[in-house]
Amino acid sequence: MTSVLAPGLYIVATPIGNLGDLSPRAAAVLAGAAVVAAEDTRVTGGLLRHIGVKRPMIAYHDHNADRVRPGLIARMAGEAVALVSDAGTPLISDPGYKLVREARAAGHEVVTIPGPCAAIAALTLAGLPTDRFLFVGFLPGKAGARDVAIAEVAGIRATLVLYESGPRLATTLAALAAGLGDRAAAVTREITKKFEEAVTGTLATLAARYAEAAPRGEIVVVVAPPGEAIPASDADADAALVEALTRLPASKAASEIARRLNLDRRELYARALAMKG
Numbered sequence: 001m002t003s004v005l006a007p008g009l010y011i012v013a014t015p016i017g018n019l020g021d022l023s024p025r026a027a028a029v030l031a032g033a034a035v036v037a038a039e040d041t042r043v044t045g046g047l048l049r050h051i052g053v054k055r056p057m058i059a060y061h062d063h064n065a066d067r068v069r070p071g072l073i074a075r076m077a078g079e080a081v082a083l084v085s086d087a088g089t090p091l092i093s094d095p096g097y098k099l100v101r102e103a104r105a106a107g108h109e110v111v112t113i114p115g116p117c118a119a120i121a122a123l124t125l126a127g128l129p130t131d132r133f134l135f136v137g138f139l140p141g142k143a144g145a146r147d148v149a150i151a152e153v154a155g156i157r158a159t160l161v162l163y164e165s166g167p168r169l170a171t172t173l174a175a176l177a178a179g180l181g182d183r184a185a186a187v188t189r190e191i192t193k194k195f196e197e198a199v200t201g202t203l204a205t206l207a208a209r210y211a212e213a214a215p216r217g218e219i220v221v222v223v224a225p226p227g228e229a230i231p232a233s234d235a236d237a238d239a240a241l242v243e244a245l246t247r248l249p250a251s252k253a254a255s256e257i258a259r260r261l262n263l264d265r266r267e268l269y270a271r272a273l274a275m276k277g
Helices: 024-032 041-051 065-075 097-105 118-126 143-153 166-180 203-212 234-244 250-261 265-276
Strands: 008-012 035-038 057-059 080-084 110-113 133-138 159-164 184-189 197-202 219-223
Touching: 008 024, 008 097, 024 041, 024 080, 024 110, 035 041, 035 065, 041 057, 057 065, 065 097, 097 110, 118 159, 118 184, 118 197, 118 219, 133 143, 143 166, 159 166, 166 184, 166 203, 166 219, 184 203, 197 203, 197 234, 203 234, 234 250, 234 265, 250 265
Parallel strands: 008 080, 008 110, 035 057, 035 080, 133 159
Antiparallel strands: 159 219, 184 197, 184 219
16 A cells, blocks of 8 residues: 655656666655656656556656746645656756755755666766766767866866766767876766676777767766876777877887876887787
């Protein structure tokens, strides 16, 4: 039997891919809410069907939030309103914070039901420092604005976490390398799903990798703090050499990559000669 929820706002984290990650508490709140405010009612409808419940839903997103919010606030006086995003924790890179702020201002109870978050999950996969991190969200699409945004965080001594789409990934990685230096990084995608992966390397080598083929799925990029570079792997060195040899002789290519990746020039030169041979 579904328990009766006290009136107020319930912030409910939902799975980022694997439906098995929905917590029992989250399922109970969704089943007991008078209405579910959803980013996309079609997506949330699928989640509700998965747990075997049917609840009234109302779309709440960037394009209608100002119009819909007053009605939701009014309903909280006597009903339980659940807020969800399409995936993960609401308010992380979506407009929900205004609903929380106005619910509190109106004197309504606000309860969080924590759970999956792609940014946090990516940090656990990346193998980079987690004692301090900054969530950057999505960088601007236009080059000038993107470069300004990168410059603003370049000196922050914290691991950076940002969201990105497949078609923009290589361009973003190259811009990060240019603006931050060639730091260690990880590209994580399809977290919790069948084809979950975390690919690590330097920003430049990752940019070269994804320039050839844009990946599919939801993507989180994690970038090391300044001065926290991870030693380049053999694969990183080989990828960088292959690119450098397309425009430089072996000796100059080895020198460039040695400086960039802090590796032994003589060993790189031997590799370069072997590649050319």
